[in-house]
Amino acid sequence: MAITDETYVLLTTFRKSGEGVGTPVWIVALPDGSAGFTTEADSGKVKRIRNNPKVTLQPCDMRGRVREGSEIVDATAEVLIGPDALPVRDAIRRKHSVFTKFMAVGAFFRGLVKKPDPAECAIRMTFG
Template identity: 50%
Template sequence: MTTDRTTEELRRGRYISLTTHRKDGTGVSTPVWYAVEDGHVYVWTRADSWKVKRLRNDPKVELAVCDVRGNVPGGAARLSGTARLATPDELGRIRKMLARKYTYQFWLVDLPAAIVRRGKRPHAGIVVTL
């Protein structure tokens, strides 16, 4: 369960450290862009990323606000949750949430990647319930 302080910390942050787990239980943390809405945390990532593969085996995740390099500041709340891959119907909504939060930065990353992929979007959305 999250407190108002934790929720506000999540809303203000630019990156979260998303920790997924290998089959042997070892945690692997990755800094990612995210959005918070309706009590869920939404992440946009490549469909062929290792974090997606790990989530298919184990939906348990941990989150903490971090910097671009994945460094979690002392005293930052560490939250546990359950993640699932977004349905195709949810992908557009997740993409819009991230574009709204990161504005031009999101488009500077996403648009050139779409051109290289010739319009194909091999992306996955991750929905985390805390």
């Protein structure tokens, strides 16, 4: 089973000190063999990826609990903004259609009571 067949993976990004920071994310396969996910442009993981593009991925559950005995996959990440992020967003909508509809409804209602969410970007990861 490929890492992109998973629903959730633990993405580990690295601080300037070298300390790893794990975050569970939805992952999708992209046509060119890479993988991606979306996140807020001002998130900590985006800042860490801009500083150090080396990341690791490992299958996990939605809370970030790693599957025992699962393989750690090394990857190189890049931040995609604007039109470059669209293929990742579209792939997520296809793979996780039910969940993204619930999230869109939640975002609508949150927008009624507070300021809009920060801009979204995508992260593309290549392997090897």
